Amino acid sequence: MGAGPAGGSLARRLALAGVSVTLVERLVSLDHAAFSSAAIPLADVSRMNLPAEVIAARWNAWQLLGPSRQWRHWSSRSGSLGFVLDFGLLRQWLAEQVRRLGGDVLLGVTALRTHQQSDASMCTSLRTRSGELIEISSEWVVDATGQSRALMGETDHPSDPMVAGVGLEWLLKVGEAQWQLWAGRLSFLFGSELVPQGYGWVFPMQPGHLKVGVCRLCDSRQSQPSLISLQRRLLGISGLEQAEVLDRHGGLIRSCISRSDRHVRGRLIALGDAISTANLLGGEGIRHAMASAEVVADLLLEQLGTTTAVLSDGLETHYRKAMNRRLGWRWSLSGRLGRRTWLGLNSAHADRRLERWLTLLEKSSAEELSALLFDYRFERFGLKALPYLLGLRG
Numbered sequence: 001m002g003a004g005p006a007g008g009s010l011a012r013r014l015a016l017a018g019v020s021v022t023l024v025e026r027l028v029s030l031d032h033a034a035f036s037s038a039a040i041p042l043a044d045v046s047r048m049n050l051p052a053e054v055i056a057a058r059w060n061a062w063q064l065l066g067p068s069r070q071w072r073h074w075s076s077r078s079g080s081l082g083f084v085l086d087f088g089l090l091r092q093w094l095a096e097q098v099r100r101l102g103g104d105v106l107l108g109v110t111a112l113r114t115h116q117q118s119d120a121s122m123c124t125s126l127r128t129r130s131g132e133l134i135e136i137s138s139e140w141v142v143d144a145t146g147q148s149r150a151l152m153g154e155t156d157h158p159s160d161p162m163v164a165g166v167g168l169e170w171l172l173k174v175g176e177a178q179w180q181l182w183a184g185r186l187s188f189l190f191g192s193e194l195v196p197q198g199y200g201w202v203f204p205m206q207p208g209h210l211k212v213g214v215c216r217l218c219d220s221r222q223s224q225p226s227l228i229s230l231q232r233r234l235l236g237i238s239g240l241e242q243a244e245v246l247d248r249h250g251g252l253i254r255s256c257i258s259r260s261d262r263h264v265r266g267r268l269i270a271l272g273d274a275i276s277t278a279n280l281l282g283g284e285g286i287r288h289a290m291a292s293a294e295v296v297a298d299l300l301l302e303q304l305g306t307t308t309a310v311l312s313d314g315l316e317t318h319y320r321k322a323m324n325r326r327l328g329w330r331w332s333l334s335g336r337l338g339r340r341t342w343l344g345l346n347s348a349h350a351d352r353r354l355e356r357w358l359t360l361l362e363k364s365s366a367e368e369l370s371a372l373l374f375d376y377r378f379e380r381f382g383l384k385a386l387p388y389l390l391g392l393r394g
């Protein structure tokens, strides 16, 4: 259930292995609501085996605007550092692969609930766009509905509360001269006056197109400015306020830092954002969602065909261990760091701290910056830096 990167790639993997799969998605068309900015590092594109058609742009440089309104630049001398994917095309490509491999893809169909029918089968209730209710039986059901966790539901762990961020992004059409200013690089804009408790970005897409967005963590302890006001501020500072807006989209990103979400319940198994694989430091989760699909594909291929009741707790432990190995200790450290950094970025003191960090980063190469932001390699900056990174010292 859910044809995002997690559901789409799991369905594709299973179909490739000859399993009969049905991919169910509530969107009528997979190019609607392409909410994700979809920046990913080079190594992951090769690892995921993605075709050129889902790539919108390459980047080989970083450009960061600090709270003091000074831009800093890092360029790789050895070529591309990563890609910006076309999120809509990525979802379409995955679904098309499932179809070609003999699977079914049901669009415009919402999963409502699922229950165990017998030891060996599940029954899932679905609603079509026209309001018709249908039920399907299957050996397994997968909740790949992202942060909404539509089937698995919320897990309430007071010691590991859900941390949510909300983002909005516009796809802009710009002239060649303006596009060149942002092409080939990922640009991020920081500062409590610009985007309190979050950050803004400008990413290149196909020639003449840019994605511009803002994202901030939700903080119920204080009133926060509207995303649209932040977006207008960002467009002003980037000189893009006159650009034609081709599409507006946005979404929520929600994770428990220790990933205490329930992963398995009987023959229902969750993955991707539904088990908190989205990382809050860089607001990214496509590659982690796809990594969870690899793990779940292996688990399901071992389990398929068994007719006895599933021992959820044993499978859950096995799955968690595999995910922990896959994501590594740095993943949760970076989540903690993201929560601390973005929630705390709402004062002149926090701005000064961030500015000091940006100054420190000036000595790094573009590759080192990528290793920090995508591979969470904090130790390159010395273990002494960790308490500062985690905000334990100011």
Ligand SMILES: Cc1cc2nc3c(=O)[nH]c(=O)nc-3n(C[C@H](O)[C@H](O)[C@H](O)COP(=O)(O)OP(=O)(O)OC[C@H]3O[C@@H](n4cnc5c(N)ncnc54)[C@H](O)[C@@H]3O)c2cc1C
Pocket: 001, 002, 003, 004, 005, 006, 007, 008, 024, 025, 026, 027, 035, 036, 037, 038, 039, 040, 109, 110, 111, 112, 144, 145, 146, 147, 148, 150, 166, 167, 168, 169, 213, 215, 250, 251, 252, 253, 271, 272, 273, 274, 277, 278, 283, 284, 285, 286, 287, 289
């Ligand atoms: C503004 C924003 C910018 C982002 N930028 C980046 C980025 O640059 N790089 C990056 O890696 N990540 C980014 N992310 C995060 C990334 O998009 C997610 O981590 C990723 O999409 C998670 O994949 P998923 O398949 O688990 O969930 P999703 O992509 O959310 O897919 C879930 C699917 O399930 C469908 N669905 C939901 N409920 C039902 C239901 N009841 N029945 C049927 N279908 C249902 C949804 O329509 C959706 O298609 C961003 C997120 C946001 C919000």
